[in-house]
Amino acid sequence: MADSIRPRAEWAAEQQSYTSYQALDAQWREDSQRLRMRHRRLERGRQDHRRKWLQEKRQELARSLSVADMLRELSTEQGLSWVAMSRMLSVSVPALRKWRRAGGVTPENRDNLAGLVAFLRILGEAGVADPAQWITLPVLDGYTVTPLDLYTPLTAVDLLELGAGDEQPATLLERLLPEWRSTHKSEYDVFIAEDGRPSLRPRG
Numbered sequence: 001m002a003d004s005i006r007p008r009a010e011w012a013a014e015q016q017s018y019t020s021y022q023a024l025d026a027q028w029r030e031d032s033q034r035l036r037m038r039h040r041r042l043e044r045g046r047q048d049h050r051r052k053w054l055q056e057k058r059q060e061l062a063r064s065l066s067v068a069d070m071l072r073e074l075s076t077e078q079g080l081s082w083v084a085m086s087r088m089l090s091v092s093v094p095a096l097r098k099w100r101r102a103g104g105v106t107p108e109n110r111d112n113l114a115g116l117v118a119f120l121r122i123l124g125e126a127g128v129a130d131p132a133q134w135i136t137l138p139v140l141d142g143y144t145v146t147p148l149d150l151y152t153p154l155t156a157v158d159l160l161e162l163g164a165g166d167e168q169p170a171t172l173l174e175r176l177l178p179e180w181r182s183t184h185k186s187e188y189d190v191f192i193a194e195d196g197r198p199s200l201r202p203r204g
Contacts (some may be wrong), residue, residue, distance in 0.1 A: 046166060051157045054118055062114035070117050071100045078120050079132040088116055088135075088151050112153055119156045126164040135159075136191055137198055144184045150176050170198040 061070065074080045086093045089112055099105050105113070123131040135147040139162065147159050155176060161167035173180045193199040 002028075010144060023088060024201075043097065047157055047161065050122070050160050050164075053081060054115070054122060054160065057118035057122065058111065058115040061117050065114070067099050067103055067105050067110060070113050071096065072090070073117055074120070078117075078154060079130070080120070082176055084132070084135065084148055089113060089149060115153050116171070119151075119160070123163045124162055126160060128163045133198065134163065135164065138186070141189065142186055143173075144186045145177060145180055 013156065066074075071085075075082065076084055082093045082096060086096055089096070089109070099109075099113075120131040123134065128134045135151065137146060139145050139147060139150070149160070150172075151159060158172055158176065162169065162172050177184075187202065189199065189201055190198050191201060
């Protein structure tokens with residue numbers, strides 16, 4: 001009799017153990033999902049805060065500074081080259097020099113100009129020591145993509161997240177430039193030379 005009962009008892013114990021495992025697994029999945037949702041909410045809240053911060057600063061600068069003042073800040077105080085400036089604003093260098101001399105800037109271009117000044121200022125406030133240099137450095141070692149390549153008024157908040165250390169470089173590239181792994185592989189490393197400027201050397 002004992003021999004016939006024992007397998008049933010063992011089977012019942014195994015079933016109970018399996019059921020307990022299923023319950024623990026389900027609880028773990030539920031907790032993980034809850035944590036992911038909380039993380040996404042916090043992430044959205046942080047991004048919304050930076051988006052609002054950027055918008056308010058852009059509006060303030062557009063009201064308080066002339067076009068010449070904003071160009072002077074970008075080129076002289078921030079150290080941004082005219083070529084980099086023209087790329088980030090999607091206008092030619094001659095157009096920028098014309099703005100500096102004679103004005104004639106459209107409301108959209110004035111807003112974009114104020115947005116670029118605000119972007120670089122906030123980068124500095126977020127801990128980037130030299131924003132003008134930072135935008136020329138690769139987002140990820142071994143690849144040629146830089147923040148300068150990625151910047152538009154629509155991606156400014158994403159790049160602020162990157163500069164503040166709240167966004168992983170590979171995650172950002174997957175979202176903004178899905179083909180980056182195959183199209184932007186580099187055979188060189190970027191390093192800061194003795195003169196403080198970015199330089200290239202072959203990858204070892």
